[in-house]
Amino acid sequence: MKLYQISLSSIKRRKSRLLFLLIGLTIAISTVIILIQISDAMNKDIATKLDEFGANILVVPQRDELSLSYGGISLSGVSVETKPLTEAQLKKITHIKNYKNIAAIAPKLLETTRIKERNVLIAGIDFDSELKLKKWWKLSGKKPRLDSELVVGNEVAKKLNIISGDELNIKNMRMKVVGVLAETGSQDDEIIFADLKIVQNLFDRKEQLSLVEISALCYDCPIEEIVAQIGNQMPTAKVMAIRETIQSKMAAISQFENFSYGISLVMLLVGGLIVFTTFSASVNERKKEIGIFRSIGFRKKNILQIIITEAVIISLFAGILGYVSGLVLAKNIAGYLAVNSTSITVDINMLLSSLLLSIVLSGAASLYPAIKAANLDPTEAIRTL
């Protein structure tokens, strides 16, 4: 017989009384696990869905004049770019603090050219980056591989009667249309896409860019911060955040996270309160018992040990039960919320954290009742009835 065995026997033979405590603690831990797992899954989910939202940062050259276009109607054909954007400037983005949060960078050079007697916008792009950013692009045909290959937007193809395989003459260079973009409902429908380097060469604008689209994702820093960081690296450019769905979605997640922390705190308080009241009640109930232990020569610290050990053993069970049930429930709830739940898996660190949380919680909550028990006057407890 050791002290811990007294605690074990107490748990084993007073199951029904301790069940309430176990359930209370388990629910508290489980709720915390559910909330952490769901908001984590939501964050990871949005990271994988990021590409579907496209760019959220736009970099354009500084202009001196006020904009002369509104709602897509431009009143002035030319606007003077005082300080053109260059590829050298763009490279500086790699120096920003949150570079790891940048998912894709898509530089563009826009020019107008005449094809079949009509003015058409031609964009020099990096096809790989562009496709990474615009997951919704559907090409009938193939992705250009040669410098002399083109992709045309849906409207361009319709209006100019262009199909895959056609050859176009652009600035005296023969180029081949290898793909037609399915309708996107955006300006992309009205543009011809060619390789960035080719367009720069043909229009004699080496190294220059008209705009850069960037997609960045950061759960714990506002997009404005990344915008500011890029702005610092590219002082002569104008860097803007595009308020997109992703922004509001991230805000919603951050709100959900705050809500989760709030609820978790409440649940832990409730759990602690349950431990506290259960053990306080059991101290009164066990007055005699404590008197017996004291009369046998147990020190105060031995009584303390028995009660805390009991609390810790129960909290171990609650920690494991809470983790497992939390995980299972989180998986189901994630499915219900249509959040990708593949990131919700058994994680040893998470399990250990939930054990630790449970132990600390119930250890702390049982400390006061245990001290009270240890300080009971043994004579009072033992008084023959």
Place this chain on the structure above:
Amino acid sequence: MALIEIENIEKHYGKNGTNVKAVSGISTEITFGEFIAVLGHSGSGKSTLLTMIGGLNHPTRGNIRVDDLDIYALNPEQRADFRKEYIGFVFQAFYLIPYLTVLENVLIPFAISDLSAAKRNSRAMQILEKVGMADKADRLPDELSGGEQERVAIARALVNEPPIILADEPTGNLDSVTSAGIMQLFADLHREGQTIIMVTHNQENLKYASRTISMKDGRIDQLN
């Protein structure tokens, strides 16, 4: 030399005016191997005297020396150690721990000693054998009769061989046949040299004791 020296002890209960003098001036010496019966009416201070000897109840005045140790000069934790070393308590209400088996109840005193597990168990079984409870070692207290519970409580008090057994009306809740069995057990212990101080209401029990202390209103009435 006396094992227990009681020197003019008093115990007053209660604060703010409602002062009850439970024990008001008792002095006596108890030597090794005595079997003392403490007799007296209800409220005469018997239990108070017993718990004071056992180091559980601080006297208001006077002091108690056990084995030349002034037990109320010790701090509370040292006094706990004193109880562990010197005292085995047996109470009227049996006071077994309800969630521990008979064997586990008897093993409680060993939870705070460092005897090997094998020695602990053999010692506990030996003592259960002695009180006739070895065959019920795995039962829980509420599966036992009153007499059986009392035997287990005695076994627990004896298991770590304390020099002094303090028993507060150990037969108070038992019928006469069962009582006689328990008293016989105490008589046997006494014959083996165990020092016993027992509070009792029952004149019948006096014949087992080597000396009777009669109490009245917190004082010793007469010495036999």
